[in-house]
Amino acid sequence: MAKQHRILTGQVAAITGAARGIGRATAEAFLREGMKVAIGDLDHATAQQTARELGHGTIALPLNVTERASVKAFLDGVEEQLGPVDVLVNNAGIMQIGHRIWEEDDATTQRMIDINVNGVMFGVKEIVPRMLERGRGHVVNVASTAGKGGFPGGGTYCGTKHYVVGLSEALRAELRDTGIEVSCVMPVVVNTELAAGLQQTRGVKQVQPSDVAEEIVSALREARFDVFVPRSVAGITKVMNVLPRGGREAMSRALKADQVLAQVDVGRRAAYELRASQSDAVLNGGEQAKQLTP
Template sequence: MAKQHRILTGQVAAITGAARGIGRATAQAFLREGMKVAIGDLDFATAQQTAKEVGHGTVAFQLDVTQRASVKDFLDGVESQLGPVDVLVNNAGIMQVGHTIWEEDDATTQRMIDINVNGVMFGVKEVVPRMLSRGRGHVVNIASTAGKGGFPGGGTYCGTKHYVVGMSEALRAELRGTGIEVSCVMPVVVNTELAAGLQDTRGVKLIQPEDVANEIVSALKEARFDVFVPRSVAGITKVMNLLPRGGRESLSRALKADKVLIELDAGKRAAYELRASHSDPALEAPDETKQLTP
């Protein structure tokens, strides 16, 4: 007998970094399932505009995932307006790439750790106790296929996504039998601002934010942990894991995966890189010496 899919209608979902991109697409996908949605973003004005555009009672909140107090306030606000959080999607993240590890400035490194690592960790620490008290819930952590390997030009980014994968696996084991599910989403390069100026790999092409959102919905319905987008990447990953290191590296070169984050069009990425840099309130102007790597 086929496993019965879970009904999502009426569930409350909170999504971080949801003013645009994957977060916005996920909000829209959840709304189609009849869920109640809250979005949080550092860019509050855009979050408010997104909430207005997607409609259906979506609410927006100011959110800085690098501050645990802000994450707590976000979840408190969601529960006050919509009810207990059934689903948390830890989506907020930045990807500043194109530099070797030793060339990347310290502010860039720290900012990716603050957002991609601490942002997910704070989300988990704040939402899991709430879910445990109710005996139900689902945590969705957005990682990347970069969390399954290391790619030139993206050492820090890959490291932060390795953290999300490893922490998600540990969290799943810790929550076994509690009624709380965990999903780890690992997409290839997605057609958002983050992917501006990046190359395609051979055999795995650029995907759309809606592709990721649809797989997140599927994971919620099926209580599935490993969420590769597209699903074909799961097969590639299995093959890679069976090969010795030399074989994995040769296959990566054959697929041009080793070029994606290092051989990019800096001009096409300039707007995103600047916006990512300005996600740090301490950075006042793009020409200051303390700016993140441009």
């Protein structure tokens, strides 16, 4: 008998980092399912504009995922306006790349840890107790295929995404038989501002934010943990896992995966890298140029 898919209509979803990119596309996909959607972003003005454009009762709230108090306030606000959160998508993240580990400045390293690691951790810590009280819910953590390997030029980014994968696996085990589901989303390079100036790998093309959003919807319906985008990457990952290290590294070179984060078009990435450097609310205008990795 085919597994019955879950009905999403009427569920309340909160999405972090949803003013643009994957977060926005996910909000759109959720709305098509009849869900109630709240988006949170450090760029509150853009989040508000996005909410107006999406319509259908979408709300936008300020959110700084690097501060647990802000994450709590975000979820409190969602529940006050829309009701108990059924789905939390921990999507907020940045990717500053193109430098060898020892050449990356400390501010850049810390910024990725604060947003990519702490942002997911605080989301989990704040939402799970609420879901446990109700005996239901679904946590979706957006990682990356970079969380399954280490790639030159993106040591810190890969490390943060390894954290998200590991945290998600542990969380799934801890929540077994509680009624709360966990999904870990692992896309290849996604055609967003974050991926500007990146090279293509052989055999695996960039995907669109809408592709990731549709797989997230599918994961909610099917209660699926591993969410590779595209799904064909799951097969590549299985092969990589059984190869010895030398074989994995040779395969990575053959697919040009070892060049994606290392050999980037700096000019095309300049605008994104500057915005990412400003995503830490602690930095002020006088510090931005000094903190941005040249």
